[in-house]
Amino acid sequence: MKRLTPARLAVTLAALALLLAAALALGLALGPSGLGLREVWDALFGHAGGASADIVLGVRLPRALLAAAVGAALAVAGVVFQALLRNPLADPFVLGVSGGAALAGIAVLALGGTLGLGYGAVPPAAFLGAVLAVLLLLAVAGPTGRLSSTTLLLTGVVFNAFASAAIVFLASLAGLTEGAQVFLWLIGNLSDARPALAGWVALFVLGGLGVAIPFARALDLLALGEESAALLGIDAARARRWLLLASSLLVGAAVSVAGLVGFVGLVVPHALRLAFGPDHRLLVPASALAGAAFLVLCDTLARTLLGGRELPVGALTALAGGPFFLFLLRRAQPGSPRA
Amino acid sequence: MSGLALRGVRVALRGRPVLEGVDLALAPGELLLLAGRNGAGKTTLLRTATGLVTPDAGSVEIAGRPLASFSRRELARQIAFVPQETALPFPFTAGQLALLGRTPHLGRLAFESKQDVAAAERALERLGLAALADRSVLELSGGERQLVHLARALAQEAPVLLMDEPTAHLDLAHRALVLGCLRDLAREGCAVLVVSHDLAAAGFANRVALLAQGRVLADGAPSAVIRSDLLREAFGVETEVLATPAGPVVLPVPRG
Numbered sequence: 001m002k003r004l005t006p007a008r009l010a011v012t013l014a015a016l017a018l019l020l021a022a023a024l025a026l027g028l029a030l031g032p033s034g035l036g037l038r039e040v041w042d043a044l045f046g047h048a049g050g051a052s053a054d055i056v057l058g059v060r061l062p063r064a065l066l067a068a069a070v071g072a073a074l075a076v077a078g079v080v081f082q083a084l085l086r087n088p089l090a091d092p093f094v095l096g097v098s099g100g101a102a103l104a105g106i107a108v109l110a111l112g113g114t115l116g117l118g119y120g121a122v123p124p125a126a127f128l129g130a131v132l133a134v135l136l137l138l139a140v141a142g143p144t145g146r147l148s149s150t151t152l153l154l155t156g157v158v159f160n161a162f163a164s165a166a167i168v169f170l171a172s173l174a175g176l177t178e179g180a181q182v183f184l185w186l187i188g189n190l191s192d193a194r195p196a197l198a199g200w201v202a203l204f205v206l207g208g209l210g211v212a213i214p215f216a217r218a219l220d221l222l223a224l225g226e227e228s229a230a231l232l233g234i235d236a237a238r239a240r241r242w243l244l245l246a247s248s249l250l251v252g253a254a255v256s257v258a259g260l261v262g263f264v265g266l267v268v269p270h271a272l273r274l275a276f277g278p279d280h281r282l283l284v285p286a287s288a289l290a291g292a293a294f295l296v297l298c299d300t301l302a303r304t305l306l307g308g309r310e311l312p313v314g315a316l317t318a319l320a321g322g323p324f325f326l327f328l329l330r331r332a333q334p335g336s337p338r339a
Numbered sequence: 340m341s342g343l344a345l346r347g348v349r350v351a352l353r354g355r356p357v358l359e360g361v362d363l364a365l366a367p368g369e370l371l372l373l374a375g376r377n378g379a380g381k382t383t384l385l386r387t388a389t390g391l392v393t394p395d396a397g398s399v400e401i402a403g404r405p406l407a408s409f410s411r412r413e414l415a416r417q418i419a420f421v422p423q424e425t426a427l428p429f430p431f432t433a434g435q436l437a438l439l440g441r442t443p444h445l446g447r448l449a450f451e452s453k454q455d456v457a458a459a460e461r462a463l464e465r466l467g468l469a470a471l472a473d474r475s476v477l478e479l480s481g482g483e484r485q486l487v488h489l490a491r492a493l494a495q496e497a498p499v500l501l502m503d504e505p506t507a508h509l510d511l512a513h514r515a516l517v518l519g520c521l522r523d524l525a526r527e528g529c530a531v532l533v534v535s536h537d538l539a540a541a542g543f544a545n546r547v548a549l550l551a552q553g554r555v556l557a558d559g560a561p562s563a564v565i566r567s568d569l570l571r572e573a574f575g576v577e578t579e580v581l582a583t584p585a586g587p588v589v590l591p592v593p594r595g
Contacts, residue, residue: 228422232495275436
């Protein structure tokens with residue numbers, strides 16, 4: 001009988017860690033001034049000074065780390081939402097949780113000045129926005145906690161439309177002259193990669209992962225339903241509360257620095273489930289590593305695809321994720337065994 | 340006494356009385372078939388016995404201790420429950436699902452031990468699922484999936500087993516397999532309570548109880564309970580009951 005053993009878990013995670021390392025190397029090497037891997041290595045480990053070291057350490061490393069942190073956060077949040085709502089179509093962006101976080105973040109940017117709140121208040125606000133959006137979702141899901149695909153999609157569409165409208169409204173109201181900045185938030189991008197920011201986000205993300213990973217087995221049982229989980233000895237309500245906190249932290253952190261990067265939480269867990277099965281003891285840490293690698297690669301592509309000009313990375317993930325989502329939805333139609 | 344005991348259990352759901360003064364005891368070694376009309380309170384009785392529903396009055400005891408005195412984990416080692424329907428959103432294999440039944444025996448991050456794997460394999464084997472162990476349950480038929488959920492409960496190795504319509508989606512051969520398996524478990528010392536509309540299951544049970552309007556109408560040996568007069572009272576239909584060596588057979592009699 002096939003099952004997850006500690007050895008299989010270790011080997012799989014090691015392989016994904018290598019994938020992440022390769023993605024990071026590529027992200028550090030590629031850009032307007034292409035660098036060899038040798039130069040990247042020297043810059044990282046102190047054998048070289050000068051221009052290439054400035055580019056690698058000052059520009060590309062913070063950005064690659066930021067991409068890794070945001071990718072890990074979104075992928076793990078996706079896995080958690082999918083298990084909590086018992087629907088593989090759940091994703092922080094599709095559900096509108098990212099939208100809630102972005103709305104709260106923009107509210108601080110637009111109105112915070114009058115209250116004396118600076119940019120530092122954006123991440124906590126985004127976290128609160130994510131929490132509120134999740135609470136609203138759970139209220140819609142009702143006592144069974146299971147969200148049918150139809151309800152899930154309708155709720156997400158409405159949440160997102162509302163959040164986008166409110167964001168545009170707030171931005172206009174506050175006369176945010178940097179209209180382009182609001183646009184970048186809505187589409188999702190990583191161009192604001194200050195080293196200090198990357199550090200803070202990484203901390204949030206590690207915190208969220210630290211909460212989510214001990215509950216990985218509980219996610220397997222919650223996928224059976226809250227009552228079945230309780231009958232197998234799990235404190236389902238407590239597990240849900242902690243997982244809710246963890247996923248909101250992850251989404252809040254990701255959105256406060258990158259805006260609405262969509263579909264990472266959908267594409268990454270699904271691909272991993274196909275490759276390694278649905279056991280969350282593997283799926284949660286694997287999503288963190290693979291999500292990180294995925295967004296580093298997407299962002300590298302976004303930076304280099306158009307030569308000198310930069311694409312917002314959210315445009316790229318949405319271009320890839322949209323059709324993928326439709327494919328999943330098609331497979332989840334009633335009548336197919338996956339309904 | 341070990342096993343399960345409900346005493347004077349009264350339950351109202353959303354203000355509507357569902358169970359009224361139910362007394363029902365289940366000893367190790369017994370296979371009890373609980374039957375009754377749709378809406379008679381059978382599922383609520385099972386949910387009350389597992390602690391999912393708290394009775395408004397009366398008590399539930401497991402292994403001689405009040406239900407409320409158990410931690411969730413302790414309780415999961417004492418009692419296994421298979422609900423009517425469990426929708427699964429992810430492609431767990433039959434083997435993985437059976438292993439989930441071992442949860443109350445594991446630590447939080449611990450992986451399954453050899454004993455846990457052996458218990459899951461035994462459970463699959465008993466229900467004829469060994470060949471399906473590595474298949475995704477989403478690719479199985481409804482009946483096969485139901486068997487996998489039963490295997491999960493068997494892997495739990497709890498002394499009290501509660502099943503809500505375990506044979507609902509099964510063909511004749513699998514019905515016989517499941518009921519035979521439950522009878523064997525009772526003979527090995529488990530206390531097994533099966534809710535079913537399939538009165539043919541009485542042939543496998545050593546006790547039958549009829550639930551009507553939230554009360555236990557009759558409780559005793561199959562031949563003493565499966566009687567036309569009691570069935571008329573419980574279900575409101577005329578029946579012909581034939582005694583056969585394999586147990587009583589119930590035929591509904593057409594009206595007029």
